[in-house]
Amino acid sequence: MVDPLNAWWAQQLVLCDWAFEPDPTAVDEQLAVARLIELGVIERGELGWRLIEAFPPGPIEPLRQLASLELLALASSAGWMPWTQARAWVQRLAGDITKRYGQLDEWLQALLQARGQEGWVRGDDGFFEACEALAVLEHEGEGITWEVLTEYLSHQRAPGALWPEGGDLWRLRAAFAPVLTLPPDENQDWSTMGGWLADVWQVHDREELVRVMLWLAAQGDRYGWDLEAARLLDQDAEARREWLTSLESAEPYGQVMLAFLKRGEPLEWGAWDWLRLVDLAYVGWGLGWLSDDEAVGFAAHAADLLTRRYSDWVAMVHAYQRGRSLFEGRDGMAHIERDWELLLQSPVSPWKKPLHDILDEGTRQAGQALIRAWRLDARHWLLSLASIREPDLLQRQGPPMDSTAARRRDVQGYLRETLGLYPDDGLAGLSRYWLPAQAHHLNQLAADAGHNALPLLATPFGKPSERAVLQRDGLKACSRHAATIHMAEKYAFYLQMALDSGDFDAQGIMDLAESLRGVLCRFYSGPRRLLDAWAAWEQALPEDGQASLVHEIRWHREDPGSPFHWLDWHSGAWQEPGPRPTLTRFTALSLVGPLNAGAWSEPLRESERESEDIREWIDGHYGLHDAEGLREFLAFLLDAGDRQDYQINYAPYTLNVARLESEIATLESDDCDEDERNHLLRLKRVRDNDAGCNEMDMTAWDVAQAVDLAIAGRQLGWLNEARFATTLDAALALAETHYSGWSEYARGLYAGFAFFMGETEEREAFLTSFREALVAWLTGAPPLAGAWASLDFPGARPRHWAPLHIDTLPGDVRTLH
Numbered sequence: 001m002v003d004p005l006n007a008w009w010a011q012q013l014v015l016c017d018w019a020f021e022p023d024p025t026a027v028d029e030q031l032a033v034a035r036l037i038e039l040g041v042i043e044r045g046e047l048g049w050r051l052i053e054a055f056p057p058g059p060i061e062p063l064r065q066l067a068s069l070e071l072l073a074l075a076s077s078a079g080w081m082p083w084t085q086a087r088a089w090v091q092r093l094a095g096d097i098t099k100r101y102g103q104l105d106e107w108l109q110a111l112l113q114a115r116g117q118e119g120w121v122r123g124d125d126g127f128f129e130a131c132e133a134l135a136v137l138e139h140e141g142e143g144i145t146w147e148v149l150t151e152y153l154s155h156q157r158a159p160g161a162l163w164p165e166g167g168d169l170w171r172l173r174a175a176f177a178p179v180l181t182l183p184p185d186e187n188q189d190w191s192t193m194g195g196w197l198a199d200v201w202q203v204h205d206r207e208e209l210v211r212v213m214l215w216l217a218a219q220g221d222r223y224g225w226d227l228e229a230a231r232l233l234d235q236d237a238e239a240r241r242e243w244l245t246s247l248e249s250a251e252p253y254g255q256v257m258l259a260f261l262k263r264g265e266p267l268e269w270g271a272w273d274w275l276r277l278v279d280l281a282y283v284g285w286g287l288g289w290l291s292d293d294e295a296v297g298f299a300a301h302a303a304d305l306l307t308r309r310y311s312d313w314v315a316m317v318h319a320y321q322r323g324r325s326l327f328e329g330r331d332g333m334a335h336i337e338r339d340w341e342l343l344l345q346s347p348v349s350p351w352k353k354p355l356h357d358i359l360d361e362g363t364r365q366a367g368q369a370l371i372r373a374w375r376l377d378a379r380h381w382l383l384s385l386a387s388i389r390e391p392d393l394l395q396r397q398g399p400p401m402d403s404t405a406a407r408r409r410d411v412q413g414y415l416r417e418t419l420g421l422y423p424d425d426g427l428a429g430l431s432r433y434w435l436p437a438q439a440h441h442l443n444q445l446a447a448d449a450g451h452n453a454l455p456l457l458a459t460p461f462g463k464p465s466e467r468a469v470l471q472r473d474g475l476k477a478c479s480r481h482a483a484t485i486h487m488a489e490k491y492a493f494y495l496q497m498a499l500d501s502g503d504f505d506a507q508g509i510m511d512l513a514e515s516l517r518g519v520l521c522r523f524y525s526g527p528r529r530l531l532d533a534w535a536a537w538e539q540a541l542p543e544d545g546q547a548s549l550v551h552e553i554r555w556h557r558e559d560p561g562s563p564f565h566w567l568d569w570h571s572g573a574w575q576e577p578g579p580r581p582t583l584t585r586f587t588a589l590s591l592v593g594p595l596n597a598g599a600w601s602e603p604l605r606e607s608e609r610e611s612e613d614i615r616e617w618i619d620g621h622y623g624l625h626d627a628e629g630l631r632e633f634l635a636f637l638l639d640a641g642d643r644q645d646y647q648i649n650y651a652p653y654t655l656n657v658a659r660l661e662s663e664i665a666t667l668e669s670d671d672c673d674e675d676e677r678n679h680l681l682r683l684k685r686v687r688d689n690d691a692g693c694n695e696m697d698m699t700a701w702d703v704a705q706a707v708d709l710a711i712a713g714r715q716l717g718w719l720n721e722a723r724f725a726t727t728l729d730a731a732l733a734l735a736e737t738h739y740s741g742w743s744e745y746a747r748g749l750y751a752g753f754a755f756f757m758g759e760t761e762e763r764e765a766f767l768t769s770f771r772e773a774l775v776a777w778l779t780g781a782p783p784l785a786g787a788w789a790s791l792d793f794p795g796a797r798p799r800h801w802a803p804l805h806i807d808t809l810p811g812d813v814r815t816l817h
Contacts, residue, residue: 701752
């Protein structure tokens with residue numbers, strides 16, 4: 001039985017100079033491909049465009065529709081699309097033609113008129129004769145007449161799928177080329193796709209492709225544009241002009257950005273990244289670099305992100321066009337209708353299906369699982385956290401890659417010059433940057449600020465600066481946010497730098513990264529909580545001399561593609577990257593006061609290089625040369641110390657002023673050696689009651705020195721853990737016995753520091769600096785100067801409010817768990 005639609009299709013091909021053949025798709029495959037290329041259709045994407053162009057949103061072009069019938073016959077013969085799909089297109093064409101032209105003569109006349117407008121002259125080819133032949137058949141009632149065709153079409157169901165069934169996801173790729181069939185084929189879809197990847201993307205293999213796709217999903221070009229736009233919004237016209245000038249060769253981009261700002265263009269362009277992600281997934285699939293599931297997963301992730309951000313195709317197109325304008329340095333927003341009319345308005349466009357209907361829930365979840373799987377390892381936590389400070393790190397997501405020689409040199413210099421970290425420090429050297437006690441201190445200050453319970457600003461040594469007070473009081477905004485991220489993000493950056501240097505054990509760094517992940521997952525329930533905390537603490541405690549990172553952090557919070565939203569987020573076993581001291585131990589360490597501003601963590605064994613510096617310091621200040629000497633001196637400090645020297649050699653003079661003056665006069669009349677000179681200076685301080693030395697209990701000076709030396713001894717390996725703990729316990733007991741609070745302790749420490757200072761021209765500068773440090777330690781202004789403001793003095797009544805989270809040190813029974 002003759003198929004009316006097929007027969008009509010074959011009849012129409014006579015108008016394309018084909019010999020009549022009942023089966024319009026019976027052309028030899030190679031001949032069909034050659035004819036397609038001759039017609040300028042070298043791949044299936046171009047074929048898709050030609051078919052859509054046959055159904056413009058405006059007036060129909062009959063010659064395009066006729067040409068489409070030929071292209072469909074050739075494409076089916078060449079194996080470029082299934083016969084059923086080609087037939088669906090033919091049915092759609094036939095229905096459209098018969099609706100517009102009531103008779104064959106009208107259709108033929110429209111074709112002749114269109115050809116005439118193109119310059120065709122009767123007799124140039126056999127087109128007129130072919131039209132006459134079809135007209136004769138029609139008038140004689142032979143073949144498939146117009147009446148037969150319309151009757152047949154009226155009883156048919158709607159045409160089958162014009163676009164690949166089960167491939168709704170790939171409708172997105174129509175932004176570059178419509179996808180007619182799946183899976184892609186390198187020869188039929190885009191024979192030069194490998195060269196295009198190399199030229200345009202500098203991608204030469206699967207691993208590079210995956211990294212680029214993950215970068216587009218997570219950051220892309222939108223990251224820099226978003227941040228730049230946010231900064232420009234806050235700048236005046238002059239600052240914007242200076243910015244434009246600074247761009248040099250990128251000035252066209254800057255002009256487009258400023259034009260967007262001037263006319264109030266929405267500053268949204270994420271589709272530029274996410275649509276290109278779909279394109280790369282398709283190309284990678286076609287090259288065989290991605291499996292079916294991987295390609296669909298990446299495209300599904302892009303669709304997921306697009307549907308989160310945009311309400312429909314129009315909104316998506318506007319965002320893409322803005323991104324394209326910025327990338328090319330040409331404002332194309334006035335040409336949206338010209339560039340996108342076919343896809344947005346053609347009745348056969350793959351975009352006729354609503355944007356939010358192209359992704360089913362199962363495919364969405366598969367895409368999410370794929371993205372999370374790529375970022376499953378702890379290495380991606382390091383990359384994500386460190387990328388806030390170094391955004392280019394996100395170009396290294398996916399398969400691991402070795403650092404370049406230049407990169408290794410850069411990070412090695414950074415580790416040496418900025419951190420003082422050398423290869424021989426080993427992984428243990430990284431532990432000094434894990435500072436949970438510092439996080440506890442910040443949490444406590446924030447909790448107290450939230451309850452208006454911060455220390456008084458008036459101290460025996462003055463008041464802190466207004467700027468320092470504002471910073472301290474601003475911690476109130478952080479009271480609900482655990483502070484570990486403030487310390488941990490820097491730690492993650494250091495781990496990443498150490499990994500890139502190639503000088504440290506990579507597996508050991510990964511173990512530390514895994515521990516870091518576990519800590520952050522425990523203290524923060526999800527990425528938004530972590531990023532909210534990070535932004536709050538970054539705003540409250542900006543790094544001196546560095547631009548604030550708040551914009552960058554908030555970008556990652558708001559952007560649905562940010563890797564923070566796609567990391568492996570579960571608590572797992574509890575093991576920190578470094579030791580977490582108890583609250584009591586931290587309090588004991590803090591007795592050192594301004595003598596050691598870095599006492600935020602347990603002291604660790606230092607490398608030989610650092611140890612040499614410590615030994616020189618101990619020798620130069622105390623004349624100690626070995627562990628035994630240190631242990632004996634620590635016992636001396638805790639049992640008697642400098643305070644006994646004062647009591648025996650100087651306190652008696654306070655009872656006999658005449659004798660004091662006589663002694664001073666005698667020493668001043670003679671040439672003094674160094675010891676006599678120091679004795680004279682101390683006598684004068686007794687006479688003047690300098691720093692309240694005659695009134696203050698200077699035990700704090702001995703306690704602080706003992707803790708400072710004990711820390712040094714632990715770093716040198718001269719004290720084992722038991723001896724170190726015993727020393728700290730004794731220091732705590734001594735402080736508790738002699739003082740009732742930090743203020744009294746600070747006065748005793750200052751008195752001892754001032755009294756026993758040797759002769760130096762910089763005495764006043766040292767005293768001024770020490771007083772300022774004591775003010776900061778007592779008031780917590782600025783917050784990171786020292787820890788006293790957050791700690792209860794040994795033996796004193798607790799006065800601090802418990803933080804609202806568990807990010808604290810063990811031993812605080814008031815912590816809410």
